[in-house]
Amino acid sequence: MDEQRLKKVSKYLSKHLRHQPERIGITLDENGWVAVDDLLRAVAAHGFPVSETELAEVVANNDKQRYSVMDGRIRANQGHSVPVDLDLPPVEPPEHLFHGTVAAALPSIRDEGLRPMSRHHVHLSPDRETATRVGARRGRPIVLTIGSGSMHAAGHVFYRSDNGVWLVDHVPPSFIRLPG
Numbered sequence: 811m812d813e814q815r816l817k818k819v820s821k822y823l824s825k826h827l828r829h830q831p832e833r834i835g836i837t838l839d840e841n842g843w844v845a846v847d848d849l850l851r852a853v854a855a856h857g858f859p860v861s862e863t864e865l866a867e868v869v870a871n872n873d874k875q876r877y878s879v880m881d882g883r884i885r886a887n888q889g890h891s892v893p894v895d896l897d898l899p900p901v902e903p904p905e906h907l908f909h910g911t912v913a914a915a916l917p918s919i920r921d922e923g924l925r926p927m928s929r930h931h932v933h934l935s936p937d938r939e940t941a942t943r944v945g946a947r948r949g950r951p952i953v954l955t956i957g958s959g960s961m962h963a964a965g966h967v968f969y970r971s972d973n974g975v976w977l978v979d980h981v982p983p984s985f986i987r988l989p990g
């Protein structure tokens with residue numbers, strides 16, 4: 811499958827496995843899973859047929875490992891806006907994690923810290939390079955350093971999604987270090 815088709819299928823899956831399952835008439839269970847057969851039937855019925863081979867390729871080759879398949883079911887690993895319980899175990903974070911954003915968001919981040927916005931959690935990256943890429947989706951990236959070790963010591967609970975993204979409910983301003 812060529813790169814462009816891969817991307818297109820991944821976008822389509824992401825839209826329906828994270829945000830609007832009802833748009834194609836599928837129902838996610840409480841942990842975000844749907845039967846692969848039901849998904850393939852639904853996407854075909856809505857004019858976007860995907861073969862089993864294509865689906866397997868998207869799951870295996872997706873650059874960010876956005877999806878997991880288990881026991882004939884599939885789910886998005888993170889990034890949902892519909893309520894799902896990913897049922898991830900709390901994990902002790904490294905001393906520092908990173909968050910890529912843009913200058914326009916800084917005044918409000920300074921005031922109220924990092925908030926989940928339309929997602930379920932604040933997303934943090936394990937390294938600067940990843941955070942830079944995340945920030946660059948919105949403009950010139952600014953990378954914030956998060957004192958995740960101190961946050962953990964202060965009782966904040968961290969999770970790590972199956973694709974290595976760190977998740978936390980909120981990052982108060984006192985744990986955020988701006989560049990420079």
Ligand code: HQG
Pocket residue numbers: 874876889910911912915916918919922923924925926927928929932933934944945948975
């Ligand atoms: C900003 C991609 C104002 C935050 C990536 C960000 C990631 C605030 C935006 C994943 C704020 C939310 C997540 C506050 C946070 N005031 N702005 N208090 N707190 N923000 O897309 O972290 O492609 O929901 O800095 O790889 O950018 O979806 O989160 O700019 O892992 O697989 O509000 O999305 O993965 O934006 O990205 P997002 P994000 P996928």
